[in-house]
């Protein structure tokens with residue numbers, strides 16, 4: 001998972017039957033699992049899930065020995081059997097330091113011959129990573145359970161600059177603790193990631209998405225159609241919303257950060273105006289979850305008396321997103 005999302009992934013795992021001992025490390029959660037793999041395919045905050053097969057060997061060459069090769073082939077067969085419904089693995093690739101080494105080339109040739117999978121070094125669907133075991137002697141093979149990363153959502157048929165990573169969107173929605181009774185607004189929705197992720201997990205009583213850009217709304221519409229979900233779309237300025245006071249209970253947004261979208265200069269006016277308008281349309285006790293890389297500006301805005309009077313800053317979490325270290329904030333609407 002993206003660094004920073006470990007607690008969200010661990011919480012998602014703990015909610016699954018058959019998961020034991022989830023342990024978070026940097027950018028990963030290791031766990032034991034005894035359950036149907038389809039449950040793992042449905043995880044939303046992770047980039048990918050791997051089966052880990054440990055080998056007590058001093059170097060990868062030993063994997064070519066009969067006993068280890070048999071275990072590795074059995075693990076590959078299990079991953080192929082467990083492919084998500086409607087998907088299959090036709091090829092594989094290796095991910096390891098020294099990928100071009102003669103030993104790894106021999107391993108690739110052997111696996112291709114024994115499994116019938118085509119070896120495609122760049123695009124192979126079954127990703128097999130080899131690395132030194134992090135906590136003990138030996139090596140481990142990591143086999144990705146799905147042909148595509150889980151974070152590459154199938155519904156995404158339209159992309160826009162500054163598009164939100166779907167795993168980060170899922171974490172934001174978890175932070176907002178959205179319930180079926182909520183009325184949720186995804187302000188500045190862009191390609192619609194937050195609204196669509198929510199519609200797919202738990203459609204709230206009302207689900208609105210707004211953006212000033214007609215192109216962004218068209219993109220959201222295409223993605224929503226591909227996801228098979230329905231959203232109420234508004235072409236509207238998030239600083240002057242066509243919504244009554246206290247008409248929503250949750251607002252989620254990743255406003256422009258001033259690099260891929262918008263400018264730092266415009267953000268100085270946008271951020272305080274948005275927080276005040278979001279406060280107007282949010283009922284007391286409601287939540288605002290916002291992701292931004294404008295860290296100093298956001299701190300300044302939160303400290304403004306008019307904003308402090310309306311929003312209580314409950315929690316903030318730093319995440320890794322597209323080479324940046326933005327923060328997620330959970331704010332609660334004061335009465």
Ligand SMILES: C[S@@+](CC[C@H](N)C(=O)[O-])C[C@H]1O[C@@H](n2cnc3c(N)ncnc32)[C@H](O)[C@@H]1O
Pocket residue numbers: 160161162163164165187188189190191192193194210211212213216236237238239254255256257261262270
């Ligand atoms: C970072 S993008 C959002 C990305 C989106 N979450 C996604 O996954 O594609 C910011 C969006 O805010 C929109 N925007 C900027 N200023 C706005 C405003 N005042 N009111 C509404 N939308 C605005 C932009 O058109 C852009 O689509």
